[in-house]
Amino acid sequence: MRPGDTLTVDARSGEASYGDTVHSSAFVAPGRLRMMDPLLTTTVTIACDARPGTVPVLRRGAGDVGPDEHPLRWARVRVRPAGEAARRACRDRVKELPTPDLEERWAPSDTWPQSEWDVRTFRAGSRVTITDNDDEGADGEISLTSRAFADRPVLRGARAVLTATATLKCGAAPGLYVVYRHDAGQRGPDRRWARLRVAPASPAKACSTDRAAARATGASPTSVLAWTAGGVLLAATAGMALVRRARVRRFRAEGPE
Structure with a gap:
């Protein structure tokens, strides 16, 4: 490698862990x-001032922050x-x-989000399952x-995993969106927690955010329609009863001819 070159470092599962950092005196950062x-x-x-020769590359674990944590010699x-002109x-x-x-790109079988930059694509108007693996005991405290x-x-769960379901707006324009997190009793602005990419709604289906939100709360469009129809029928029946009572009162007042 020459000074100024970029180097891609890859590791398979078992060779390193997510969030580990690689260090070397030959790197800019x-x-x-x-x-x-x-x-x-x-x-x-x-680095432009890297000395020629073979230089070790060290790997430090994501949780290694103390002075007693020694990085691992991992590669070279x-x-x-x-020359000076090249530098x-x-x-x-x-x-x-x-x-x-x-x-980042995580396996499709992994729950979302696995990290702040685990960007997945969902269609506008769809329902998205959100999973939080890092806030055990915070049932109902994170929106x-x-x-x-x-x-x-609102994230809920009695065990280590919290989940929630979000409905995407039908009118959400395609693009990248940030998901913000708010903790109960929090002071200050909400912090960025995840990101997702919205794709256009499916052309084969009519998109209705109201219907999707109704499903999310446990009410179906059919039940809402049935309740409305029943209300109209009930009102009509009550109206007929009032008309009948009015006719009876009128008949009694006038008497038979």
Whole structure:
């Protein structure tokens, strides 16, 4: 590798864990392993002032924060010699490097979201199951909001896993949306918790957010329609009874001819 080159680091399951970071004196900055199913991956850049030779790459666990946690010697990278002109060109090239893409790709069988950048695609008007594996005991204490949501779901669960169901607006424009988290008793702004991508509603089905929200609360459009029809029938029956009573009173007042 030459100074200024970008290096993609991949790891299979068992070789590293999600959130681990890779460090080296040859890198501009450490790289954090993120999920791109089926691999964990990160991209690092060889520093412009990196010394030529073989340099060790260290891996530090996601939870290793104390001074007693020693990073693991994990790999090696070989840096080729570069002249002063090449190093100056390297500095200009590094300044123009694009911002890394933070979106992750998890297995479709995994619950959503697995991380803040676990971006999945859902159709407008659909119902989305949300799962939280990190807030045991917070039943009913966490609510979620998003410009894509037609409602404000609340995470619930008596065990380690909390779940909720959100209904996406039929009119939500295609694109990336942020999901914000609000904790009970929280002070300050809600924090970003997840992201999702909205695709257009299915052309084969009529999209109705009201109907989807009714299903989410346990009421079906049929039951609502039946209740409405019953109400009309009840009102009509009551009206007929009033007319009949009025006719009887009128007949008694006038008497038989």
